[in-house]
Amino acid sequence: MNFLNSKYNILCKLCKSEKAIVEVPSQKIKLCKNCYNQFFENRVKKCIEKYKMFHPDNKIGIFLSGGKDSATLLAVLKKLYPNINIQGIYINLGIRYYSDITENTVKELCKKVNVPLYVYSLYEKEGYRIDDFIFTRFKHKICSACGAIKRYLFSKIAKELNLDVIATGHHLDDIVSTMLSLFFQGDFDSIIRLSPVLPPIYPGQVKKVKPLYTTPEKEILYYSLINELPVEKSTCPHKDYSSSEKYKKILDELEKENRQIKYQLLSVFSKKLIPLIKRTQKKEEILEIKKCIKCGEITSSPDQICSRCKRIELLNQITDKTLELSSEEFLDLIKSLEPDEWVIFDIRNKDEYEKRSFNNAKWISPEILDKSNRKIYKTFKPFKTKRIFIYGESEKLSYLLVLKLRKLGFRAFNIKHPEHLLQKNNFVSEK
Secondary structure, three states: HHHHHOOOOOOOOOOOOOOEEEEEEEEEEEEHHHHHHHHHHHHHHHHHHHOOOOOOOOOOEOOOOOHHHHHHHHHHHHHHOOOOEEEEEEOOOOOOOOOHHHHHHHHHHHHOOOOEEEEEEEEHHHHOOOHHHHHHHOOOOOHHHHHHHHHHHHHHHHHHHHOEEEEOOOOOOHHHHHHHHHHOOOOHHHHOOOOOOOOOOOOOOOEEEEEOOOOHHHHHHHHHHHHOOOOHHHHHHHOOOOOOHHHHHHHHHHHHOOOOOHHHHHHHHHHHHHHHHHHHHOHHHHHHOEEOEEEEEEOOOOOOOOHHHHHHHHHHOOOOOOOOEHHHHHHHHOOOOHHHEEEEEOOOHHHHHHHHEEEEOOOOOOHHHOOHHHHHHHHHHHHHOOOEEOOOOOOHHHHHHHHHHHHHEEEEEEEHHHOOOOOOOOOEEOO
């Protein structure tokens, strides 16, 4: 908020009485807080009304990620439609050092905007974590596995809560960049899924809408900052750099020369390409409905087993999904190992390492996390055949390094509560 307040020394373009604090990038006008909020909210409302996204008697579910997009969507809908039944939903995916922290942020958000929150804990309900896919062939595509799980849960939870509509936080930049990515992949069927409204394709399914369809990402960021919405600042440790992210950067560069480029592309896709694709689709492709023989959800798979259930089958084949050990478990384990079968790394700051560290621990800079996968692999290659144990001042950072190493094929483990290792005992060396 501070950087917005001090940025300009002119009056608001609309009310001409309050100091401007933010510029609307798509319009090149500078506005005060109240005028910006009104401008932002009016555009969202126009989008909702234009596409007839929901009715006053609908129950609307918003799946909250902890990020600015879903947080802004929740706040705006509650403000625009205070009497509509809005339900916040958070799926705790069991991602260590991320999901629980994000859940707290979401709880704070829902309390602030006075919306009820339903929390679904994947680990408590189904006994696995998204982290567990690190042991499967999806270790390099965990976002793909996660997406299949979430799509299944969206449908399941919508039925449990008797939702009429699911509103998602997909914004203009998301839509256009994904459309371009899918276009160059030739995946035209998926482009249709980017329409502002997706009606149910079989009985019992919930309509999905995108109220931020015409709203640029940067302006969503400004809205969340101006209104001080609780937003989780850390990112998911499994986040992939997708092709759509690359197109976002390209579009941002093009926007410097043509600030309407994203709207122009959206218009071409939504008014020309999507209708053309729909006209050329075969009727049997549109009407054919299959249900997964395991969970009952819709699937296009010839064997009638949906992608979510196939991924769960992979997890069920893994007997040991250990990624973390307590200090006590680590000490017990190394008693059964030969000295040349394991190695331990300390990724604290070097001055802390030099004061005191676990016996024979090798120091490595926390900056290793900023290096490329090739550099990380090269650094740890001499220990490829060993079990690698890692501890640091921040368990979150040491765990992130473990995930990176696992994806590179190393048997790495994070040590929880490493301060217990650094108590005075026979294993600790003081330097």
